[in-house]
Amino acid sequence: MAELEKESKGNGEVIVRMSEKEWENVKNINVKSDYKEGFETLTPKEQDYTVKHLRDSVGIEFLAGLIFTFIIMVWSLFMNAPLKELANPADTPIDERAPWYFIGLQELLIFFDPWLAGVVLPSILLVGLLILPFIDPHKETGIGRYTFRDRPVAVSAFGFGFAMWYILIIIGQFFRGPARMFYWPWEDKAVLKELPVVEMVTFPIAVGIAFFIIYFGVCVILPKYIFENFYKTLGIIRYYIFMSLCAIMLLIPIKIFLRYVFDVKYILSLQIFNTILNF
């Protein structure tokens, strides 16, 4: 078994004690002198010696698989997958809900019209994810480690979106009862809540348009002058894409807030030809 014998201080030499057989294996390898800590550039023969790494990582993956097989088996033994009555197109259940991973979208349906909640917003989300590697201006920062301090903007923006997605799912899954009404955990979901009879407001067109102009002005144009350095590192195209995506993302909690606090139905309701666009 090869062992580290001692490390001489001055010239970076490392003395290793090994058996004759091991020496046979390694004597023809010329070890490169410039290697980073824990990372070596290896010749094919040396590759044998990285088996330790393989054994560790593959072994751990194997163990993780084993643990989850166990968890899934136990879970499946004690909990049955749901199966309700036979499908009946004539009988709409009062608590119809999408599977949990889409319940965030169903939650959005409460606050936005279906074409926004179900099509446009998810598409923007998807496009945002796809182009994300290209709108991040720092091509090298933070690769290979968990860091917030070095990438505060990127991590905050992504973290915000990711958290919002899961909060919507949790609310949709656990806090909604019949007719998608909000129920606290201690409230009985069997008791039907009456739909509140409040007159929901829609802003007049002028106010709505003004709202969006001011909103995007504040969110997209203004930071350009306040955070000039930020604007310069991103460059004009990346800056506008990034800020617009963030502004759209922030509109979701803003609309939810307006709905709950001021009973706002739509911020802007536009009629174009014979189509009504509600935001």
Added chain:
Amino acid sequence: MERQNKEEDKKFDIKETQAWKAVFGDLLFGEFKPLSPFNSLMRGIAKIMQLHPYNMSVGGKRIILYTFCLGGLSVFFFTLLACTGAFLMIYYNPDVNSAYANIEDMRYIVPFGVLIRNMHRWTAHLMVLFVALHMLRVFLTAAYKPPRELNWIVGVILLVMTLLASFTGYLLPWDQLAYWGVTIGTSMGENAPLLGAKGPFAILEHGKDVNSILVGGTSVGQPTLLRFYLLHAIAIPLGIAGLMGFHFWRIRRAGGVSGPL
């Protein structure tokens, strides 16, 4: 004095017990022996899968605190789903008149049917969850940056396909949950701008819009069940498997997982 020292040396260390060594010894935490059969096996597996590059930091134990095995577990769940799914296919017929009864048979008659069905369902939930968490990990470690941008994009497509696989599978039991869950989901297509019949600026009629391509008619019915079944059991799994292969190949080309070095 000397005796005391000896006693200290003999402090109980679970890793020195025979039981520990027998179970975990060479497997996980043992000393490195170049020629042990287990090592060659591991290397063989790694070679076949082309996943783990040789040239990597020695000290792989740390890697678990880096990837948390999230990608690896997604692969594992996918494999488990393929196996249990193949079993379920034997007893399932995508016909609105028999689908529900098939599932009931699985629960009450087919040996181990209920277990396999449960495993398939719960593993699917886990896979959706873990793929999302894997994405979070990749983001937080900045692994989407060059040279891995393409792999991020492939990953996003994998995420969408994973969601679609779950969603199409949701309809197959043909119970109330499935029917109405999918009705809500597919009704989104109806509201697409331009291409959906009920969306803004609709240019296509009801029954001829994007939604009807998915549903195969104006409402969820037999054509929907068949389409979802084919997507769920053939098209999407093949797509995911192919993209996964590409995903891994790209990891290799990038010189392995991004860290920790």
